Amino acid sequence: MAKRRLSQQQRTRITRNQADRQNRLHDVNPRKAETNPDELGPEQPGLVICHYGQQLEIESTAPETEGRIYRCYQRTNLPALATGDRVIWQADGDASGIVVALQPRTSLMARPNQQANLRPIAANVTAVAITIAPQPQAFANLIDRYLVMSEHLGLRPLLVLNKTDMLEAGRDAELEMMLANYTRIGYPVLRVSTHSGEGIAHLKEFLSTQTVVFVGQSGVGKSSLVNALRGSLVTDNAAVGGMSTGQEKGTHTTTAARLYHMPGSGDLVDSPGIREFGLWNLEPQMVFDGFVEFGPYQGRCRFRDCKHLQEPACALRLAVEEGHISPARLASYFFLLATLNS
Ligand SMILES: Nc1nc2c(ncn2[C@@H]2O[C@H](COP(=O)(O)OP(=O)(O)OP(=O)(O)O)[C@@H](O)[C@H]2O)c(=O)[nH]1
Ligand SMILES: [Mg+2]
Ligand SMILES: [Zn+2]
Incomplete structure (x- = not known):
């Protein structure tokens, strides 16, 4: 038992170290963001895959370089960019560049940071997968907050109950009643398990034409779901937390929203678990x-x-x-x- 606990801790640490190393690898000089435009490559379209710190990972959507990833800074006159944003950028090397313009957004999901400023999380998503699990415990207030936000932004919300393999009839009666009520209101409730595979094919089909952002508490299995939906053929899996029970709070494995393409069609955005029950600007x-x-x-x-x-x-x-x-x-x-x- 003690041995197993240790190896879980080690796994978490390894994941974290890998993320740190990746971030260091991506380091580009911020001053480059002000490089003279004449020294840069031609303007081309791209997609924000991830935004961490001041850096952006931009996937080229130009025919010649489609799918290639460039580490970029953004010009300081642009608003804060979010995962899923469509941009115009210029290369300043083989693997780096500068974002020079933001294309119009169809939607912008944001959440307040500790200073109560709104921080953009994901742009241009069409659906919000509110992810819950038997463990950690689901809170109706949090689900409702996401529902209000989704309705306000005109996005399509759905509830995803993950870890159905962990359900216990007695203990989870309240959870089942809560879900039955959301079904009654008319919200889709999809029951899945990334461990047993239950419901994954159905969820995939449900999301096939959407750009969906997975939101919810840390440890409910958002990253696990992204991996399960993309299948076993992809190599760039999202990092998954080490606590298999999910009872441990505050693991926070995912630290920045990241966009993944589903093989076939549809895009998935994995987002960090919420840390605090923040507010957002609503009347x-x-x-x-x-x-x-x-x-x-x-x-x-x-x-x-x-x-x-x-x-x-x-x-x-x-x-x-x-x-x-x-x-x-x-x-x-x-x-x-x-x-x-x-
Ligand atoms: N029993 C069970 N555990 C699962 C399932 N899916 C994920 N888990 C476990 O739940 C834990 C958390 O999974 P993650 O995918 O990292 O959760 P997350 O929501 O991305 O967490 P953050 O990135 O911290 O927000 C991991 O130990 C997973 O192995 C499932 O279907 N059943
Ligand atoms: Mg995660
Ligand atoms: Zn009244």
Whole structure:
């Protein structure tokens, strides 16, 4: 037992060391970002695969160099770039270059950093896979936060329950009830296990035409899913955490969002597990709109400015009493509203 624990720790350390080494390898002089344009290669299109620190990994989408990766800096006049951004860049060597322009985005997912500034995570995604597992425990508040964000951005949300091999009928009854409620609201819930392979083919089919970002707590298996969906023929697998139970908190194996192509069609973005329950810039009405099953009751309360708390003839509370809206979702709505004001 002791021996096994040690080897898991070692595995985690090795993964981390590899990441450090890779980052050092990618080091380019930041001053190059201001190189005179005449000294650079022609402008060409590219795709941001990863953004860590000040550096970007750009995949060329120009016919002659398609698929090749260049380590780049961005010109300082550009906004912060995100994984999935389409850009224009110029080579300044065999494997490096400068990003000179950002192409229009269809969507931008961002989350606040510790300073409460919004940090872009992924651009141009079409779907959000909210990933949960029996372990670490899933929180409805967090799922709802992602749902509100997805609805707000017009992205297609789905819930992915990973680690179905770990489910225990008694212990996970609450989780099952929670998922049944999301199904009832109309959200797709896909049940998978990267260990047993259950549901992976179905998830792959479901996502085949999408660019999907995997979000959720650290240790739920986002990177494992990306690897499973891409299959065993690829060589550049995402690093996976060492704790097979996922009970250990704060492993945070993935440190930056990264885009992977699925063989065939579809793109996957692996993102780091969330560290804190951050806020994002939303108005209260946007939160309401993000609870899609509340929609039919909008404007039906007796008082126009009803807060749905104690007011008489509140349509929303009546809907809860009559079983059309789950009490958990109403509670979650109040919780998210409160976090906006804190
Ligand atoms: N039992 C079981 N464990 C799994 C499954 N999928 C992944 N795991 C384990 O869960 C742990 C965490 O997996 P990761 O893929 O690194 O999780 P992550 O969500 O990417 O974590 P961060 O990168 O830290 O956000 C690893 O030990 C995996 O082996 C599964 O289907 N069943
Ligand atoms: Mg990961
Ligand atoms: Zn009301």
